[in-house]
Each structure stands twice: as structure tokens, then as C-alpha cells.
Amino acid sequence: MRRTGVALTLIAATSLLFPEITIAIAREGAQARPAPATLPPPRPAKLPSPPVAPAAPNPVPQASVAPRSSPAPAVPATAPAKAGSCLSALAAISGNKLRAAPPSASLTAEGCRVVEPVIVEALAVRRPDGAGSIKLVPPPTLSCDMARALSAWFDSALVPLARGALDKELASLRVGGGHECRRRNRQAQTPMSEHATGRALDIFAFQLGEERQGRLEISVEKPQGLVQTRFLDAVRQSACGAFMTALGPGSDAAHANHLHVDIQQRRTNSSRFCQ
Numbered sequence: 001m002r003r004t005g006v007a008l009t010l011i012a013a014t015s016l017l018f019p020e021i022t023i024a025i026a027r028e029g030a031q032a033r034p035a036p037a038t039l040p041p042p043r044p045a046k047l048p049s050p051p052v053a054p055a056a057p058n059p060v061p062q063a064s065v066a067p068r069s070s071p072a073p074a075v076p077a078t079a080p081a082k083a084g085s086c087l088s089a090l091a092a093i094s095g096n097k098l099r100a101a102p103p104s105a106s107l108t109a110e111g112c113r114v115v116e117p118v119i120v121e122a123l124a125v126r127r128p129d130g131a132g133s134i135k136l137v138p139p140p141t142l143s144c145d146m147a148r149a150l151s152a153w154f155d156s157a158l159v160p161l162a163r164g165a166l167d168k169e170l171a172s173l174r175v176g177g178g179h180e181c182r183r184r185n186r187q188a189q190t191p192m193s194e195h196a197t198g199r200a201l202d203i204f205a206f207q208l209g210e211e212r213q214g215r216l217e218i219s220v221e222k223p224q225g226l227v228q229t230r231f232l233d234a235v236r237q238s239a240c241g242a243f244m245t246a247l248g249p250g251s252d253a254a255h256a257n258h259l260h261v262d263i264q265q266r267r268t269n270s271s272r273f274c275q
């Protein structure tokens with residue numbers, strides 16, 4: 001401020017003495033004057049809300065439940081998520097580990113186009129002691145809306161069911177399927193599989209507890225004892241509400257060893273196919 005004051009005084013004095021010079025000095029001063037303090041970066045259209053308090057009692061999972069304060073590092077700079085996209089919403093949640101799938105012919109083949117394909121490593125859930133996440137092993141390629149449906153199901157159903165039935169925290173799922181450009185049950189004449197569009201996932205086992213204490217694995221094909229069987233029954237019931245289709249052992253030979261869930265639209269929004 002002091003320097004500015006001195007400069008203005010000089011300009012004023014000069015203008016009295018040499019009016020024709022003053023303009024040049026004033027212009028030069030305007031050009032040379034340092035720009036105002038650097039402006040903050042433009043405010044995003046939608047700022048994330050502050051993180052939710054640990055152990056929130058509300059079981060309804062929302063993308064805004066536990067947003068992160070910085071962009072997700074999992075999203076590579078080469079494929080930034082579009083603002084307002086499913087991926088940008090999911091990537092903004094702390095604990096979600098997913099990224100845009102690299103382009104491939106399979107993702108755009110006829111009958112196999114995947115909308116917003118993502119590779120999902122883990123999805124955020126709430127734990128009694130704060131935020132946590134469920135890993136998907138190996139990470140499947142899914143349409144982003146399928147990842148979102150899984151995220152909601154994990155948080156609202158799977159995690160509480162595991163805790164209630166087995167007194168353990170669900171840690172990971174052993175999965176298969178995800179996106180695969182093929183027909184149903186790998187037959188030549190059947191309609192395209194729900195896996196073709198990345199809107200389906202096959203779950204083979206649930207892994208619970210701490211890794212260092214030895215995880216408990218519950219196989220969908222061969223549960224051990226009544227408690228595990230009941231847990232799997234409850235899981236299938238909840239999957240029937242969360243997805244359009246839930247098929248598991250006992251439905252047909254193709255699903256004897258896993259639970260298939262998908263969000264392929266049926267005749268109506270309320271139609272479900274569960275066996």
C-alpha cells in the first residue's frame with residue numbers, strides 16, 4: 001500500500017509538470033502493477049458435503065454419505081470422470097476404489113456395449129468404528145450403474161447381515177463374471193447375457209474378519225453349517241430386492257456354485273427374477 005501511495009503521488013506530481021508524459025507513466029504503471037492476489041480456483045458446481053460421522057445409524061447408502069475432500073487418485077488423469085457422471089459421484093466417496101476401464105473392442109461390440117465401464121477394486125461401507133470398504137477379488141469390469149447398485153447393497157444389506165449372523169465384518173467378495181461379451185450360459189442361440197453389458201456380477205464366496213486372524217470364507221456353493229446357510233439365504237433374499245435378478249445354487253446347473261446378480265431391466269420396474 002505504501003509503495004502504491006508513493007507511486008500515485010509521483011504520477012500526480014509528474015502530471016502537473018509534464019501532462020503528456022503522465023499518460024504513458026500511468027499506462028505503464030497499470031501494466032506493470034502486479035496482478036491482484038491469485039484468485040482461488042473456480043468453485044466446483046457441487047461441493048462434496050462434509051464426511052459423515054462414524055457409525056451413522058441411517059442404513060440407507062447414498063453417494064453423498066462419505067464423500068472425500070479431494071479427487072479420487074484411482075481415476076487416472078488420462079481418463080478423467082466427467083463432472084456429474086456416475087463415476088465421478090462414486091469416485092468422490094472415500095473408500096471407493098474404482099477407475100474408468102481402458103477402451104477395448106469388447107466394451108463396444110454389438111450387443112455388448114458397456115455404459116461407463118469401470119474397474120471396481122473396492123466399495124465403501126460404513127462400519128461401527130467409521131468408514132470401511134469391501135474388496136472385490138479379482139476386480140471386475142462393470143457398468144458404473146451396476147457398481148452403484150452393488151455399493152448400495154453392500155452397505156445397506158451385506159455388511160449388517162454378516163455382522164448380525166456371524167458377528168464379523170465383511171471384508172471381501174470372491175467374484176467372477178462382470179463384463180463378458182457372450183450369450184447366456186455360453187450357448188450359441190441364447191440371448192445375450194446380462195454380463196455382456198457389464199450389468200451383472202457372479203459371487204462365489206464371502207470373506208469375513210481380519211486378515212491377520214485368518215479370514216472366514218463362506219462358499220456360496222458349500223456353506224458349512226446352519227449359520228452359514230442362513231446367512232446365504234438372507235443374502236439371496238436381500239439381493240432379490242436390490243437387483244432385478246438373483247440366481248444361485250438350486251436354480252439351475254449354470255448357477256450351482258455362485259450367486260448371479262444383475263440389474264438388467266425386466267418387464268416392469270418391480271419385476272424380479274429370483275431363484
Ligand SMILES: [Zn+2]
Binds near residue numbers: 202260
Ligand atoms: Zn452371472
